[in-house]
Amino acid sequence: MIKIFSMLSPVKAGIAIMDRTITLPFLKDHHNHPSLYAVLDGSVYLGDAADEAEALTLIEERVGLAGRQGTGHHPGRDKNRGDNRSSGRDGNVILAHGWNDSRFSFSTSALDLLPPVFICGESLHNHLMNSGARELLRPDWKEAVDNIDDSSWVERHLPVILRLMIDIAGLDAGALARFYEMLEGRGVWYAEEMLMSSAAVIDVFREAGLLDRTSLWTAPESFREFNADERSFVKGMKIWADGALGARTAAVSMPWIDGVPGARTAGVSGKDDFDGTRLLIYSDDELSEFVAEAADAKKWLSIHSLGDLACDQVLDVLERYSDEQGILPSTRMEHCQFISLENAHRAWMLGVVLSMQPNFSVDSVRYADRLSPEMLERNNPFRMLIDEAGYVPGIDLVFGSDGMPHGQPAALENSLFPPFPGQRLTLYEFTSGYCAGAESGTMAMAVDIEKKKVSINQDESHDDRMNPDGCLRED
Numbered sequence: 262m263i264k265i266f267s268m269l270s271p272v273k274a275g276i277a278i279m280d281r282t283i284t285l286p287f288l289k290d291h292h293n294h295p296s297l298y299a300v301l302d303g304s305v306y307l308g309d310a311a312d313e314a315e316a317l318t319l320i321e322e323r324v325g326l327a328g329r330q331g332t333g334h335h336p337g338r339d340k341n342r343g344d345n346r347s348s349g350r351d352g353n354v355i356l357a358h359g360w361n362d363s364r365f366s367f368s369t370s371a372l373d374l375l376p377p378v379f380i381c382g383e384s385l386h387n388h389l390m391n392s393g394a395r396e397l398l399r400p401d402w403k404e405a406v407d408n409i410d411d412s413s414w415v416e417r418h419l420p421v422i423l424r425l426m427i428d429i430a431g432l433d434a435g436a437l438a439r440f441y442e443m444l445e446g447r448g449v450w451y452a453e454e455m456l457m458s459s460a461a462v463i464d465v466f467r468e469a470g471l472l473d474r475t476s477l478w479t480a481p482e483s484f485r486e487f488n489a490d491e492r493s494f495v496k497g498m499k500i501w502a503d504g505a506l507g508a509r510t511a512a513v514s515m516p517w518i519d520g521v522p523g524a525r526t527a528g529v530s531g532k533d534d535f536d537g538t539r540l541l542i543y544s545d546d547e548l549s550e551f552v553a554e555a556a557d558a559k560k561w562l563s564i565h566s567l568g569d570l571a572c573d574q575v576l577d578v579l580e581r582y583s584d585e586q587g588i589l590p591s592t593r594m595e596h597c598q599f600i601s602l603e604n605a606h607r608a609w610m611l612g613v614v615l616s617m618q619p620n621f622s623v624d625s626v627r628y629a630d631r632l633s634p635e636m637l638e639r640n641n642p643f644r645m646l647i648d649e650a651g652y653v654p655g656i657d658l659v660f661g662s663d664g665m666p667h668g669q670p671a672a673l674e675n676s677l678f679p680p681f682p683g684q685r686l687t688l689y690e691f692t693s694g695y696c697a698g699a700e701s702g703t704m705a706m707a708v709d710i711e712k713k714k715v716s717i718n719q720d721e722s723h724d725d726r727m728n729p730d731g732c733l734r735e736d
């Protein structure tokens with residue numbers, strides 16, 4: 262009667278395969294970037310471009326619209342205290358995003374033929390600026406322009422790059438409201454803002470009536486500039502221990518298998534004797550200072566720790582701090598895609614919450630060009646975390662998307678049908694770690710077990726029966 266969905270594949274279990282529709286509460290996305298995505302939404306999207314030529318055409322097509330997208334005249338920006346502003350210049354920079362560097366690269370000469378353009382890579386960690394954009398932006402953003410090709414610098418200064426992108430395109434309440442409408446259409450109610458670029462973002466959320474649908478995180482450098490009132494809106498400080506797979510800046514313990522050199526090491530950690538492919542952004546002491554800063558401010562600390570080496574370093578630092586001070590600020594580690602069982606135990610003992618993204622299980626396919634088979638299989642080890650290390654979804658293991666992509670279908674599909682069995686989440690684990698209260702709304706999702714696909718059920722034929730074991734039930 263009960264169709265077990267968790268341990269056995271339906272085919273092996275001899276269960277009739279059929280489509281199911283389940284109704285789930287809207288998602289509470291614990292890792293997103295609403296202000297950045299609201300801005301990118303109006304920019305040129307390169308994610309569907311098959312090659313360089315197609316991408317160049319997409320950017321060229323935007324030229325006629327560039328006047329609307331350019332610099333200046335954005336209410337949010339006028340309130341940016343301490344920001345460099347690029348308003349007042351003649352001309353505009355076109356913002357493009359979604360570029361996947363494993364598919365194609367851009368030649369400098371072709372890019373330089375275009376009007377001023379700033380391209381943000383799919384991972385949000387790699388960027389390109391053509392000579393026109395450099396010229397336009399240099400007066401106000403000299404440091405960023407001079408260092409945009411230096412991945413070590415970029416990883417240490419992501420908040421600056423984010424401010425720059427928001428400055429190019431402009432953020433206002435309308436754009437933010439449209440972004441949340443899009444999220445709602447995909448079954449997401451709440452989205453944590455992991456990187457507020459300035460205190461002005463608080464006003465934009467307020468104006469859009471969205472303060473109760475987010476938690477605001479900001480970089481320590483920004484937090485220091487905030488006044489007491491602004492600080493009261495901040496949940497915590499966000500820092501990065503390493504970079505991203507897309508930009509080859511993640512601190513993973515194996516070299517990229519395609520032989521492409523990774524980012525140069527930051528050279529600050531004393532641990533960069535590997536092969537130049539890993540990037541630990543801060544020294545242990547620098548990280549420890551951030552921990553102390555969050556503790557002093559009585560705020561959460563969120564540490565981007567994507568690679569296994571980043572997890573090693575972060576846990577070394579947290580353990581040392583905890584030993585010395587007797588207590589840690591409330592701490593989250595973000596991504597933890599390659600965390601080992603040993604480190605999972607260490608993090609659990611420290612009371613660290615893991616904030617992870619089921620949709621990144623597809624990195625085991627997407628980055629097969631650069632990660633070894635062993636690393637591909639180690640990615641997103643949810644079964645190990647839950648079954649062996651004792652993590653409990655919704656308590657100390659929370660889920661989000663990082664907006665790659667947004668919405669329930671991808672989140673659920675990658676949870677139920679991931680590339681590796683160790684990445685699988687039951688429906689119950691998924692809802693416990695990822696959903697907002699049902700009062701925020703529910704959405705009907707069509708689960709095609711045979712094709713391993715999840716989509717929004719358009720004709721609303723609901724079957725909202727779900728038992729607590731996370732099995733789909735039919736009676």
Ligand SMILES: [Zn+2]
Pocket residue numbers: 292293294455663
């Ligand atoms: Zn993020």
